[in-house]
Amino acid sequence: MTSRRRWLQAGAAAAAGLAVAVWLGRRALPVGPSSADPGELDGPWWLHLHADGRLTVRCPVHELGQGASVGLAQLAAEELGLPLSAVDIRLAGSDELPPLRMTSGSRSIAAHARPMARAAAALREHLRAQAALQLALPVDLVRHDGAGFVAPDGRRLSLDTLARQAAGAQAVLAAGGRIEPPLYSFDPARRLRVVGHHAPTAQADDLVRGRPLFAADVMRPGLVHGRVLQAPRPDARLLGVDADAVRQLPGVVGVVVDLADGFAGVVARTPGTLDRAMARLQPRWQWPPDAADAGSASAVDVDAALARGTLDHRLAVDGEAPAGPWAVDLRLDLPPLHHAALEPRCAVAQFGADAGVESLDLWLGSQDSSRCQRAAAAELGWPLDRVRLHRQRVGGAFGGRALVDVAREAWRLARAVDRPVKVQWTRADEFVADRVRPPSSHRVRLAVDADGRLSQWWHAVVSGPMLLGELLAPRRVQPLLQAVVADFGATRGLVAAYAVPRRRIEFGLRAVPMHTGPWRSLGATPNQLAIESAIDDVARRLGRDPVDYRLQHLAPAQARLAACLRRVRERAGQLPLPAGVGVGRGYACGSYHGDSHVAACFDVHVERASGRVTVLRAVCVQDSGLVINPDQVRAQVEGNVAMAIGQVLMEEAVFDTGGARARVWSDYPLPGLADLPPVEVELLSDRRQPPTGVGETALVAAAPALFNALRDACGWRPQRLPVRPADLRRAAAETPAP
Amino acid sequence: MKLHVNGRAHAVEDHWADETLAVVLREALQLVGTKIGCASGACGCCVVHADGRALRSCTVTARQAQPFEIVTLEGLATSDGLPHPVQQAWLDESVSQCGFCQGGQIMAVAAAWNAGPPADAAPLLHLLQGHACRCGTQLRVRRAVERLLRRDRQ
Numbered sequence: 092m093t094s095r096r097r098w099l100q101a102g103a104a105a106a107a108g109l110a111v112a113v114w115l116g117r118r119a120l121p122v123g124p125s126s127a128d129p130g131e132l133d134g135p136w137w138l139h140l141h142a143d144g145r146l147t148v149r150c151p152v153h154e155l156g157q158g159a160s161v162g163l164a165q166l167a168a169e170e171l172g173l174p175l176s177a178v179d180i181r182l183a184g185s186d187e188l189p190p191l192r193m194t195s196g197s198r199s200i201a202a203h204a205r206p207m208a209r210a211a212a213a214l215r216e217h218l219r220a221q222a223a224l225q226l227a228l229p230v231d232l233v234r235h236d237g238a239g240f241v242a243p244d245g246r247r248l249s250l251d252t253l254a255r256q257a258a259g260a261q262a263v264l265a266a267g268g269r270i271e272p273p274l275y276s277f278d279p280a281r282r283l284r285v286v287g288h289h290a291p292t293a294q295a296d297d298l299v300r301g302r303p304l305f306a307a308d309v310m311r312p313g314l315v316h317g318r319v320l321q322a323p324r325p326d327a328r329l330l331g332v333d334a335d336a337v338r339q340l341p342g343v344v345g346v347v348v349d350l351a352d353g354f355a356g357v358v359a360r361t362p363g364t365l366d367r368a369m370a371r372l373q374p375r376w377q378w379p380p381d382a383a384d385a386g387s388a389s390a391v392d393v394d395a396a397l398a399r400g401t402l403d404h405r406l407a408v409d410g411e412a413p414a415g416p417w418a419v420d421l422r423l424d425l426p427p428l429h430h431a432a433l434e435p436r437c438a439v440a441q442f443g444a445d446a447g448v449e450s451l452d453l454w455l456g457s458q459d460s461s462r463c464q465r466a467a468a469a470e471l472g473w474p475l476d477r478v479r480l481h482r483q484r485v486g487g488a489f490g491g492r493a494l495v496d497v498a499r500e501a502w503r504l505a506r507a508v509d510r511p512v513k514v515q516w517t518r519a520d521e522f523v524a525d526r527v528r529p530p531s532s533h534r535v536r537l538a539v540d541a542d543g544r545l546s547q548w549w550h551a552v553v554s555g556p557m558l559l560g561e562l563l564a565p566r567r568v569q570p571l572l573q574a575v576v577a578d579f580g581a582t583r584g585l586v587a588a589y590a591v592p593r594r595r596i597e598f599g600l601r602a603v604p605m606h607t608g609p610w611r612s613l614g615a616t617p618n619q620l621a622i623e624s625a626i627d628d629v630a631r632r633l634g635r636d637p638v639d640y641r642l643q644h645l646a647p648a649q650a651r652l653a654a655c656l657r658r659v660r661e662r663a664g665q666l667p668l669p670a671g672v673g674v675g676r677g678y679a680c681g682s683y684h685g686d687s688h689v690a691a692c693f694d695v696h697v698e699r700a701s702g703r704v705t706v707l708r709a710v711c712v713q714d715s716g717l718v719i720n721p722d723q724v725r726a727q728v729e730g731n732v733a734m735a736i737g738q739v740l741m742e743e744a745v746f747d748t749g750g751a752r753a754r755v756w757s758d759y760p761l762p763g764l765a766d767l768p769p770v771e772v773e774l775l776s777d778r779r780q781p782p783t784g785v786g787e788t789a790l791v792a793a794a795p796a797l798f799n800a801l802r803d804a805c806g807w808r809p810q811r812l813p814v815r816p817a818d819l820r821r822a823a824a825e826t827p828a829p
Numbered sequence: 830m831k832l833h834v835n836g837r838a839h840a841v842e843d844h845w846a847d848e849t850l851a852v853v854l855r856e857a858l859q860l861v862g863t864k865i866g867c868a869s870g871a872c873g874c875c876v877v878h879a880d881g882r883a884l885r886s887c888t889v890t891a892r893q894a895q896p897f898e899i900v901t902l903e904g905l906a907t908s909d910g911l912p913h914p915v916q917q918a919w920l921d922e923s924v925s926q927c928g929f930c931q932g933g934q935i936m937a938v939a940a941a942w943n944a945g946p947p948a949d950a951a952p953l954l955h956l957l958q959g960h961a962c963r964c965g966t967q968l969r970v971r972r973a974v975e976r977l978l979r980r981d982r983q
Contacts, residue, residue, distance in 0.1 A: 156927025156964050291923060298928035299916040299935060301862015301902030308861035316856075342844065362856070363848040433866045433874060433929040433963050486864075486929030487963045518867045722923055726969070730926060733965025756867035756961065763958045767967040 122469050124493065124562060125193045125461040128202045133189050134210030138167060144251025146173055149183035150293075151191055151207070152199040153458055155488040157786045158723035159199030160293040163207045165719050169276045169285045170211035172237040173250070180293040185464055185480040193459035195493055195609065197683065197784025200719060204782050205274070212272035221257065222248045237284070277717065279778040287776070289722045294484060306437040306483040309454040311511035314439070315344050317504035318365045318514060319356035321524035323750030324604050325561065326378045329353045333373040340368055345508040356500060358508045362515075378604070390603050393532035393553045394422065402551055402599035404577035407586055410593040413549040417536045419628045423621045424811040426743040427527040427555075427603075428610055429751075429759050434486020435521050438463075440501035441511035450477045451502055456485040457495040467502055489734075490609035494526060494562055522753040526562075526608025527744045529555025531581065533621035543633045545644055548591040550621065554581040555603035557613055573600045584615030584791060587622045588652060588682060589644035605746050611734060612787035615683055616794050620812070623679040623795030628808060637799070638678050649682075651714050654775060655690035656680045659712040662773060663692035666708070673697045674707075675804025679795035687783035689713040689728075691735075691796035694768075697804045699823045702816030704740055706768040706797065711789050713772070716780035724785045728772045731789035736762045739797045741813050832891060834858060835904030841891060850894040851875040851886040854901060862902030862932050866961065873960035874929060876936040877901050883940035883956075902932040905939055914977060915939040922973040926964035934960045934970060942977065950974050 129151060139147040148167050150160040164178045181187075192202060215235060222240035223230040225248060234241045239249035276286045297304055320329065332355045334346045342364035347356045357368040396402060439454040451471070457463055464480040471478070485492055497514050505512040516524070531554035538547035558580030559573050577598050586596055630640035638660045645653045660678065668676045673696055680690035694707040709732050718724050741760050745752040753759045802808050807822045830841045834854065845857045849868070854860045854877070863886055866874035870888040877886045879897040886894075905913045912920065915938045925931045937956055947953060953974045962970070 156925070156929075158926065289923075291920070292925060294928070295920055295923065295925055296912075298925045298931055299902075299912065299919050300906065301860070301932050303861045305861075305864075305929065307855070307865075310856075310859050310861075314856075360844060361848050362852050431963055432927070433872060433961060434864070434927070435866070485927065487927040489963070515865075518869065726923065726926060726966070729968050730965030733967060755869045756871040757869070761961060761963065762965075762967070763961070764954055764967045764970060765958050767965075767971075770968055 122462065122466045125190060125459050128192060128198070129206045131206060131209065134206040135213070136188055137207060138210050138214060140214060140254045140257070142251065142255040144177065144249065144254055146171060146178045147181050148178055149181050149188050151188065151203050153191070153194035153460065153482060153485060154182055154293060155194060155458065155485040155492070157199060157727060158292045158720065161290050162200050162719040162723060163203055164293070165285045165290055166204055166208045166276050167211040169283055170208050170274065171215050171250070172235055174237070175285055175290055182482045182484065184482055185461070185478070190461035190464075193462065193493060195458055195490065197687070197786040197788065199786070200782045201784050204719070205277075208274045208276045209272065212274050216272040218250065218253045218257065221253050277781070286717075286719050287721065287778075290720050292723065304484040305434060305486055306439060306454050306456040307434070307513065307515050309439045309481075309483065309513070311439060311441055314511045314513055315358050315360055315508065316362050316365055316514075317356055317358045317501060317512040318369055318517070319354065319500040319504070320369075320372065320374050321516075321520045322353060323376060323523055324378055325566065325606050326604060327376045328378065329355060330375040330377050332375070333371060336371045336373070337368045340364065340371070343368055344510070345504075347504055347507045354503065356504050358504050358512055390601050391530045391532045391553050391555060393534045393551050396553045396599050396601075397534065397551055402553065402597040403574065404582070404598045405596065406577065406582060406598060407594045407596040413536065413538070413547040413593055413595050415536065415538055415547070418539045418632055419535070419537045419625050421535045421621070421625050421628060421808065422810050423533045423535070423624060425531045425533075425617045425620065426812065427530045427605060427607070427746065428738060428742050429522060429525050429527055429744045429753065430489045430491030430610065431521075431759055431761060432487030432489060432491055435516040435518060436492060436495060436497045437513065437515035438495070438498040438501035439511060439513045440498070440505035442505055442509070448477065450479065452479045452481065453498055453502060454481040454483055455495065455498050456483045456492065457498070458485065458488050458492040459495070463495055463498040467498065470499070489611040490613070491525060493609050496524075518756055519754045522751045522759070524606060525744070525751065526606045527751070528610030529557055529581065529603055529607035531555070531614070531617045533617070535621050535625035537625050537629050539629065539633065543635065545589060545591045545629065547593045548587065548589070549595045550585065550587070551597050551599075552581070552585060552618065552621070553599045553601055554578065554614065554617070555605070555607045556600055557581040557607060557609055559600070560607055562608055580609055581614040583613045583618070584681065584683065585618045588649050589626065589641070590646045591644070605750065612683065612790045615681070615787070615791045616738070619679070619681045619791045620795050620798060623681065623792075624798060624802070624808065627677070627679070627799045627802065641678075641680060652680055652682055652688040652690070655688050655712045655714055658773065658775065659690040659692050659710055662712065662771065663710045668694055669696075669707070671696075673699055673804050675800045675802070677796045677799025677801070677803050679792045679799055681791040681795075683788040683791050684784055687713070687715045687785065687788040689788050689792040691789065691792035693793070693797040693800040695797070695800040695804050697801065697819055700820075702819030702823065704801065704814075704816065704819070706736055706766065708768050708771075709793065710771045711773070711793060712775060713785070713789060714775040714777065715783045715785045715788060716776070717778050717782040718774050718776040719782055721774060721776075724774055725772045727785045728789040729770050731787070732770050732793050733762050733767060734790055735793035735797050736766055739794055739801070739812055739814060743813055830891065830895065832858070832894060832899060833897065834860065834899045835901060846892045847890050849887045850877070850889050850891050850899070853891040854886060854899075860901045860903050864929055864932055866930065871961070872930065872933075873937065874933040876933040876940075878936065878940050881940065881943060883937045902936055905936070913939055914980060915942055918973040918977040918980070921976060922969045924966050924969040924973050926966055930960060930962045931966070934962070938974060938977070946978065950978055
């Protein structure tokens with residue numbers, strides 16, 4: 092309470108009043124994802140200039156390892172003329188910041204860069220005005236350099252002197268906010284000192300030294316440990332548990348069972364006691380007897396759906412219905428994928444009292460901490476400010492921390508036992524209750540005219556729900572929502588960039604008996620895998636160069652994407668493909684959100700006898716507009732390459748009637764050090780363009796480029812992923828050796 | 830019960846004795862640099878040094894660890910607080926993304942390094958193949974190991 096009051100009082104009256112209005116407006120919304128981009132009133136709260144001239148950036152995005160916090164700090168430093176060493180990055184909690192946007196969709200920089208730069212620039216201009224007053228000069232004669240403000244006659248006022256004089260340095264921004272200050276960071280003519288240069292990631296030193304950063308690192312006096320049963324399927328109902336057998340176990344502090352809510356949890360003195368307790372809980376689950384068997388592929392089958400007529404949603408229909416004959420008629424089925432972040436999700440909850448009023452502190456690693464805060468307040472029937480959210484670093488998210496139930500599990504248990512409780516999911520929980528990337532099934536039919544140009548493009552997709560499911564709506568409302576709107580997660584990137592006169596692009600959603608949700612790049616990578624395979628196969632069939640063929644179909648509006656593709660070919664061509672049997676090179680290109688562009692080239696070797704795949708080399712050329720921290724952008728591209736290798740060659744979340752089958756880490760193999768080739772990354776940075784998303788972009792080209800390289804190497808287009816050595820061995824046995 | 834960790838003896842309450850060493854380091858001794866990613870010895874996040882050798886601390890109980898001198902990530906820096914050469918290599922190559930797995934990788938390399946730097950990167954890279962990283966830092970891990978070996982030759 093007190094600190095909330097401090098947060099409000101920190102601002103000048105006008106600014107605080109406006110900020111409160113924004114605050115209340117957001118509170119009135121139902122508990123859904125925090126999807127609103129920050130507005131211009133948010134920026135001022137992100138910055139605090141201290142009397143010693145140091146700047147604290149209260150980072151407005153969750154730090155998941157994407158490194159966006161340092162990028163945003165670089166913008167603030169650039170605008171204020173500070174070295175980055177004078178900036179401290181703070182993953183501030185709900186006491187110090189207005190509600191945060193959910194950190195997703197590669198929006199950390201795209202949505203926050205301008206408000207951040209604007210807030211810092213407004214602060215700079217306010218200080219310039221103060222300096223002008225003291226120097227008795229018109230404002231435009233006062234020059235800004237790194238250390239402060241300088242008069243034409245050489246008199247100077249340092250930043251820290253001005254900061255000392257400006258009481259409540261963050262609040263003054265609102266006053267300056269009405270005039271658009273010049274933004275140095277986005278001025279292409281300006282020589283930048285911080286933006287565009289290397290900067291170490293936030294908390295890098297803390298990470299290598301093992302300092303507490305993550306939710307599980309939080310310790311509280313009297314802390315006990317909790318764990319909650321995870322439903323194996325979204326339609327599973329909990330009928331009962333053997334609570335008495337667990338209560339008697341030494342070390343058990345409490346057992347909480349609420350069957351109506353499907354909630355059963357145990358609190359114990361140690362995590363090991365929880366292992367024993369959960370093993371004895373003997374849950375009895377029930378799901379509808381006619382529910383689709385998650386182990387069968389029948390739920391998501393594009394041809395079966397098309398046989399019943401057109402799909403529910405049409406994203407593009409030009410001209411008459413496509414009719415063939417088809418140059419390529421391709422089917423591609425993609426399996427569900429686990430997120431498999433290394434950190435099992437965790438929350439710590441503690442109830443307390445501020446001046447006699449009950450309050451809740453939550454320490455949490457999530458992509459959407461504001462949602463967790465709102466959900467807790469709503470369920471407790473409290474005003475929002477009685478729930479304090481302490482935002483911790485997240486040990487990998489990839490879409491899997493967008494919905495984080497563990498916060499609710501922790502506070503429910505803490506309330507029941509009246510002690511601080513830490514709940515950390517086990518690895519088995521992370522598989523059982525993972526909101527996997529839903530399976531999808533694609534049919535792409537392409538026709539060409541007499542000149543070999545694409546004349547018809549028909550892409551039909553059936554997918555499980557990605558965003559239009561649990562993330563956005565309660566179970567009962569989902570079918571209605573899904574009937575009205577195409578799942579805008581699963582359809583991301585479904586409309587290909589290529590110019591084709593006659594198109595039909597349709598989408599159907601199928602309920603699947605598994606927990607599903609967003610996964611890095613949402614539908615963009617699955618859709619791109621189908622799109623980029625199909626166009627590659629057409630070019631191959633016509634005997635055309637696959638890059639030239641793509642370029643021929645990219646309209647002038649796609650010039651930036653075309654530039655990436657040309658450059659990746661040039662760069663890849665600098666090293667010839669090694670001679671020999673089973674060697675292949677594949678290309679692909681794509682845009683994410685329509686404004687972040689990438690092209691990729693992979694070289695692979697497939698050993699015919701064993702089916703063993705060696706990825707020899709990957710080249711990625713990306714244009715995400717203004718690059719704030721090149722090293723971090725490269726890191727994101729590299730990470731996407733690793734995930735491309737995983738999903739093309741290894742990964743598949745396996746389900747049977749009882750839900751996800753994986754229990755231990757080794758049940759879900761991922762690429763390791765030896766599976767990663769040398770990766771070359773080139774950034775086509777155009778400073779006139781605003782910064783766009785980088786967290787997911789490279790995946791939309793890297794995965795299909797690798798798939799196309801496999802096709803090039805073995806002369807066969809698999810109909811499903813992942814492509815495992817056994818598949819390649821079988822294919823090799825059925826085709827004559829080249 | 831007593832555990833010898835980072836150069837001193839720590840008293841540990843008896844009810845922790847049969848918990849894994851990883852859990853006890855974190856929850857009883859509050860040395861949270863040791864991470865638990867899988868609790869089955871498969872991911873490598875929980876590596877500590879036991880008498881100088883790399884040990885996945887989720888695979889032994891605290892009781893079993895009593896005879897050993899344990900060093901955790903927090904105890905790796907030199908006595909004057911400077912980062913260990915392996916930590917420095919990780920910083921120089923900006924390896925970490927989410928960073929959750931990096932401590933275990935650093936400890937694994939540091940154990941081998943302290944035993945005598947190898948002639949080339951191969952044995953260290955082989956060791957790291959058994960460490961999981963979902964962010965895809967493998968390329969930078971490789972670069973950090975190569976930098977470490979260059980440093981030794983200089």
